[in-house]
Amino acid sequence: MPVSIVGVNISKTGNYTILITVSLRLEKSVQTDSHGTVLWSSTPLIVTFNAQAKSVSISLPPLATLQQAISFNQQPEIHLYDECNKRLDNQQDRLFSNKEESFERAMMHYNIKCISRDLI
16 A cells, blocks of 8 residues: 655654655446556554554544545555655554664665665
8 A cells, every 4th residue: 555755853852753654456346447446545544653563553534435445445465655656564564673763864874775776
C-alpha cells in the first residue's frame, strides 16, 4: 500500500508528527471492468510519535464503498513504502542502524541516499 508523506513537524517536546496519505489498488467485486481494480486513497492521516517509540500504528479511515469493504474482508496483503519508494517491513522495520544515532541524523543519511540514488 503506497504511503505518501505530505508533511513532517518536529515539536519542542521531541514528538514527531507526520501527515500521510495511503493509497491502495483494490480488486473489484464480480462485476469488474476491463482493468479489474479500483484505486482507493485515504483522507490524510496524522501520526504522532516520539523518538523512543518502539512501533507506530496507523489506522485507516472508514471505507467508503462496498467494493473496498469486500476487498478488505478478504485480508489483502498490505505494503508500506517510504518516500524513496522502498518497501518497508511493517512489522520489523527499524530506522536506526546504530543505537547511538539520533533520529535526525538517521533521516539525514537516509534522505541523502535517496537523493543520490534518484540522481543516478
